[in-house]
Amino acid sequence: xxxxxxxxxxxxxxxxxxxxxxxxxxxxxxxxxxxxxxxxxxxxxxxxxxxxxxxxxxxxxxxxxxxxxxxxxxxxxxxxxxxxxxxxxxxxxxxxxxxxxxxxxxxxxxxxxxxxxxxxxxxxxxxxxxxxxxxxxxxxxxxxxxxxxxxxxxxxxxxxxxxxxxxxxxxxxxxxxxxxxxxxxxxxx
Numbered sequence: 001x002x003x004x005x006x007x008x009x010x011x012x013x014x015x016x017x018x019x020x021x022x023x024x025x026x027x028x029x030x031x032x033x034x035x036x037x038x039x040x041x042x043x044x045x046x047x048x049x050x051x052x053x054x055x056x057x058x059x060x061x062x063x064x065x066x067x068x069x070x071x072x073x074x075x076x077x078x079x080x081x082x083x084x085x086x087x088x089x090x091x092x093x094x095x096x097x098x099x100x101x102x103x104x105x106x107x108x109x110x111x112x113x114x115x116x117x118x119x120x121x122x123x124x125x126x127x128x129x130x131x132x133x134x135x136x137x138x139x140x141x142x143x144x145x146x147x148x149x150x151x152x153x154x155x156x157x158x159x160x161x162x163x164x165x166x167x168x169x170x171x172x173x174x175x176x177x178x179x180x181x182x183x184x185x186x187x188x189x
Contacts, residue, residue: 025058028058028061029058032073032076032077033054033058035073035076035077035080036054036057036058036077036079036080037050037051037054037080038050039077039080039081039084039148040053040054040057040080040081040083040084041084042084042143042148043081043084043085043088043128043131043143043147044084044087044088045124045128049084050084053080053083053087054080056083057076057079057080057083058076061076074158077158078158078159081140081143081144081148082136082140084143085140085143088129088131088132089132089133122185123181123185126181126185127177127181130176130177130180130184134173134176134177137159137169138169138176139173140159141155141159141166141169141170141173142170142173142174142177144158145170152166152167152170153166
């Protein structure tokens with residue numbers, strides 16, 4: 001009976017492969033959209049941009065890219081991060097602030113000065129700009145580690161490298177970001 005059931009799926013795919021592909025795409029969308037969206041949001045810093053990135057990721061799948069991929073979740077997650085990083089690079093500087101900064105400012109002590117709140121927003125904007133200037137692989141590792149809170153070994157597995165390479169890359173990336181943030185902070189004065 002098992003052969004008969006798999007035979008009917010194959011027959012359905014042979015009769016209407018587009019319908020089977022659309023069903024697979026619908027399942028992937030239902031299962032992974034929120035994670036893809038939130039991954040893009042944490043990097044882009046604004047929901048409208050994150051929605052654009054997430055839609056782009058799924059549109060590429062809809063056009064036939066990676067229709068029968070082995071690990072769809074990892075592919076979609078990385079595609080969202082890379083899409084958001086590409087967006088940052090194209091814009092060079094995002095004018096929006098992440099939700100975390102807005103929430104932090106809303107919950108600050110009553111005596112917090114406007115200068116301190118503005119400084120936090122500027123730091124977030126400068127950080128996004130600096131991440132957008134990194135090499136793609138380093139930016140992706142940084143985002144996975146510090147924005148998505150993956151462990152080094154998880155990043156290594158996801159990116160097909162060793163934990164040592166991840167650790168060295170992250171160390172170098174932090175140094176570059178620290179230097180670039182200092183330059184950006186000095187440049188504003």
